Amino acid sequence: MVTIKEIAKKAGVAPSTVSRVISDDSRISDATKEKVRKIMKDMSYHPNAIARSLVSKATKTIGIIMPNSAEKSLLNPFFPEALRGITKALYNRKYNILLTGGETKEEQIVSMHSLVRGRMVDGIILMYTSVDDPILAELRKMNISFSVIGRPVDDSDIIYVDNDNVKAAYDAMIYLINQGHRRIGLINGSMNLLVSVDRYEGYKKALIENSIDIDENMVISSEFIEKGGYEGMKKILSAKNPPTSVLITDDIMALGAIKAASEMNVKIPEDISIISFNNFYISQLTAPPLTSIDINIYNLGFYAAELLLKKINGKGKFNDRKKIVETEIIHRDSVIERNF
CATH class of the missing domain: 3.40.50.2300 (Response regulator)
Incomplete structure (x- = not known):
């Protein structure tokens, strides 16, 4: 097993210098660090993480x-x-x-x-x-x-x-409103999560600014899972006057919503438009592909x-x-x- 002393001898430095290179000590020059690290790599030396943490009081x-x-x-x-x-x-x-x-x-x-x-x-x-x-x-x-x-x-x-989840939901709503939609549902995550609270605020803000009544019957809160989107869409589409579009705050939930719409013979986007959040890879694979808000995860x-x-x-x-x-x-x- 290669030791610090052997690394130090090969590099022409003190063993304490090698230890400081291992802990990335700012007192050691970049040139010395590069030299010592190359030798460590060439000699297949791997620092003992536990021993290093005892010396530096840091676990990295x-x-x-x-x-x-x-x-x-x-x-x-x-x-x-x-x-x-x-x-x-x-x-x-x-x-x-x-x-x-x-x-x-x-x-x-x-x-x-x-x-x-x-x-x-x-x-x-x-x-x-x-x-x-x-x-x-x-x-x-x-x-x-x-x-x-x-x-x-x-x-x-x-x-x-x-x-800025308030703004993100607001922007999505303004996009739907500009597309002519006035009855817009919301399938949201649990209101125990601040992300859901903020997105609901953005949803409301866009409706209020455009003098559109808020229909709480079209607002569903559930878990960020496919089942939540499925049950939410079933409920929204069963209303006497269902929305023409829905904002769904997660692509996984949107998968469930699409399934529910298909079972109820509701076509997307002809009968109801959907915009969702996260822009997961799966949002490109649905039928039709989902308009989605990329949050840069x-x-x-x-x-x-x-x-x-x-x-x-x-x-x-x-x-x-x-x-x-x-x-x-x-x-x-x-x-x-x-x-x-």
């Missing part, structure tokens, strides 16, 4: 808190794509990730405490926000840096990355990690506390102009 690992068990969460395309962005940002800084979660809030808190108290991570990324979330309250009590994907209720001191994950690492490494400024990622409507074939 970030904990990721999922909304459910990792097994369930990863079934939703949002989380793998956000993790892809997180992984890229962490890889650039030579950090690793640890995924954890739980079926209940209590299980998630226990998992989080084990990461922090066991000094297994340098920071935490929470992958979601709720209206009244004990996870976020616990994180604030802990002596650890963390960031959140999603807007917290109280964002005065929290590092977070999000879209990769960037949500990437910046959540970037801002957290700035905080951990003492480089973050107050203006680095939050990042709003732009959204864009991707036009496909699920919306048509409505003439009255």
Whole structure:
């Protein structure tokens, strides 16, 4: 097994210099780091992560808190794509990730405490926000840096990355209104989630500004799953005066909505237009392909990690506390102009 002393001898530096290169010490010049790292690679030397963390008091690992068990969460395309962005940002800084979660809030808190108290991570990324979330309250009590994907209720001191979900839903509604639609339904996620609250606000704002009455019978809240979209669309289409279009706040829910419409012999977009959120790959494969709002999920994950690492490494400024990622409507074939 190759040792630090052998690396140091080959590089013509002290063993302590090699240790500092391994921990990415800013006191070591880039030229020396490059030289030592090349020798480490040539000699197939891999630093012992546990020993390194004992010396530097840093694990070079970030904990990721999922909304459910990792097994369930990863079934939703949002989380793998956000993790892809997180992984890229962490890889650039030579950090690793640890995924954890739980079926209940209590299980998630226990998992989080084990990461922090066991000094297994340098920071935490929470992958979601709720209206009244004990996870976020616990994180604030802990002596650890963390960031959140999603807007917290109280964002005065929290590092977070999000879209402007009020604006994104508003823009989608204005697009439908400009296409001649006046009866517009909403199939939303759970109102326990701030993303759902914000998108409902954008929905209402567009209707009010255009003097269109809000019909709460056309507003459905459910889970961000296919079944939620299926049941929501069934209910909306069963109304005496169903809408001519519907805003659905997740592409997975839209799959269920399309299935429900097909079963009820309602054609998309001839009978009802659909615009959804997230622009997952599957939105291009539906019949017809979905007009969808691209929320740049990769960037949500990437910046959540970037801002957290700035905080951990003492480089973050107050203006680095939050990042709003732009959204864009991707036009496909699920919306048509409505003439009255």
